[in-house]
Amino acid sequence: TALPNIKLIKVETQVLSNASSSKRLNRIAGALLGLTTLFMYPHAKAAYPDKPIKVIVPFAPGGGTDLVARTLGISIAEDLRQPIVIENKPGGSTMIGTEALAKSPADGYTLVVATLAHAVNPSLKAKLPYSQDKDFAPVILVGVSPNVVVVSANSPYKTFPEFLAAAKANPGKLSYASQGGGTSAHLAGELFNSLANTKLIHVPYKGAGPALTDVIGGQVDVMFATASAVGSLVDGGKLRALAVTTPARSPSPQLSMLPTVAESGVPGYSAGSWYGYFAPAGTPPDVINKLNASIKKASQSPVFKARVEGEGLVIRAGSPEEFGKFVKAEELRWRTVIKDANISPD
Numbered sequence: 001t002a003l004p005n006i007k008l009i010k011v012e013t014q015v016l017s018n019a020s021s022s023k024r025l026n027r028i029a030g031a032l033l034g035l036t037t038l039f040m041y042p043h044a045k046a047a048y049p050d051k052p053i054k055v056i057v058p059f060a061p062g063g064g065t066d067l068v069a070r071t072l073g074i075s076i077a078e079d080l081r082q083p084i085v086i087e088n089k090p091g092g093s094t095m096i097g098t099e100a101l102a103k104s105p106a107d108g109y110t111l112v113v114a115t116l117a118h119a120v121n122p123s124l125k126a127k128l129p130y131s132q133d134k135d136f137a138p139v140i141l142v143g144v145s146p147n148v149v150v151v152s153a154n155s156p157y158k159t160f161p162e163f164l165a166a167a168k169a170n171p172g173k174l175s176y177a178s179q180g181g182g183t184s185a186h187l188a189g190e191l192f193n194s195l196a197n198t199k200l201i202h203v204p205y206k207g208a209g210p211a212l213t214d215v216i217g218g219q220v221d222v223m224f225a226t227a228s229a230v231g232s233l234v235d236g237g238k239l240r241a242l243a244v245t246t247p248a249r250s251p252s253p254q255l256s257m258l259p260t261v262a263e264s265g266v267p268g269y270s271a272g273s274w275y276g277y278f279a280p281a282g283t284p285p286d287v288i289n290k291l292n293a294s295i296k297k298a299s300q301s302p303v304f305k306a307r308v309e310g311e312g313l314v315i316r317a318g319s320p321e322e323f324g325k326f327v328k329a330e331e332l333r334w335r336t337v338i339k340d341a342n343i344s345p346d
Contacts, residue, residue: 059180
């Protein structure tokens with residue numbers, strides 16, 4: 001009578017064992033399925049961008065770089081369907097804002113609008129708080145433009161030759177403003193001093209806005225300002241434009257009648273400015289390409305063209321690779337100018 005009970009216990013034990021194994025197998029299979037899904041769909045998270053994008057402007061509000069960033073930001077926000085938040089971080093010859101970008105996550109949610117200062121800081125600064133070659137990913141060059149030599153509407157200088165004569169006759173007595181050390185206005189002024197054999201005194205500000213305010217008020221004599229920053233001030237009668245800094249006259253209707261510095265008594269003079277976007281190094285290529293396409297589209301918008309092309313900005317929106325090569329060429333060109341003009345790193 002004991003044998004059947006033993007067999008029954010064995011059968012029941014086997015059934016329970018099989019059921020337990022089946023449950024374990026089901027759990028393992030479920031886990032494997034989850035892992036397989038994870039590996040098959042690594043980008044299952046929300047598509048970029050799914051939150052606001054911050055654009056750092058390394059100058060105070062009111063200047064040309066700020067204008068470009070804010071005008072483009074309107075169209076970029078519409079295209080990407082996310083807010084574009086402009087954050088002004090002036091100072092340090094743009095290094096404060098640029099360093100902030102270098103320390104930001106490489107996820108496409110932080111950008112900086114770079115200018116000529118980005119290319120010349122390695123030659124002007126003894127030490128940078130970031131690696132020029134390793135910390136940045138080029139996104140796009142927006143455009144290039146001449147600088148414009150401007151004085152107050154109440155200035156005694158009606159033409160560039162008049163200003164040039166005064167600068168030569170009064171070494172160390174006339175001053176020029178800039179939006180910061182190492183910016184296009186600073187270098188344009190130092191190049192002028194070198195080629196014209198003058199001694200204008202450099203007065204740096206934390207942005208074009210406050211610099212132009214003091215030029216308008218007569219506290220500073222002149223500024224080699226970006227065209228985008230002074231267009232409305234010239235049109236409004238607050239500033240007088242004397243010349244452009246490019247080798248040839250500007251094709252812009254508003255600037256085409258202005259002579260060049262080179263043809264007005266300083267042969268060989270050539271300077272200008274540009275605007276471009278960088279992301280932190282390591283930003284995914286697909287994100288870079290999406291940003292490039294969006295900014296390129298924004299640069300062709302009627303609103304942006306109407307705002308900046310009339311002030312001399314020539315739109316050059318191209319690929320990230322083209323922008324990277326452009327910046328390298330600018331670094332080399334201005335390194336030579338800085339050396340020849342005896343501008344020492346600070």
